[in-house]
Amino acid sequence: MKRWKKEEEEEEEEEEEEEEEEEEEEEEEEEEEEEARHTSHQLLLQGNYQPAPRDTHLGLKIQGWADSWKRRQLTEKTEDV
Known part of the structure; x- marks a missing residue:
């Protein structure tokens, strides 16, 4: 009985x-x-501040979208001129 109580107390202490x-x-x-x-x-x-991309694949996709957007903007400017 005493042994059981000691074991129970030890388990509680560990927890x-x-x-x-x-x-x-x-x-x-x-x-x-x-x-x-x-x-x-x-x-x-x-x-x-430049947040690090959490997922490199997603980061590359976003960078690709940004590059294509920039290219589109430049081509639109040259067409307007």
Whole structure:
């Protein structure tokens, strides 16, 4: 009976420690996110903000669309002149 109670108490302590570790990790992640937000905001204010594409394939697609849009704008300008 005493052994069972000790084991139960040890399990509870382990669970509490795990919960504390998880909370600490979550707090660290939140701090890192806040720092990243602050940094990107500062870069935005300085005019140097260039968000990194999350997906390189998507980033390449977007860059391609931007290039084709620029080409279209240039051809329209030359046709108007």
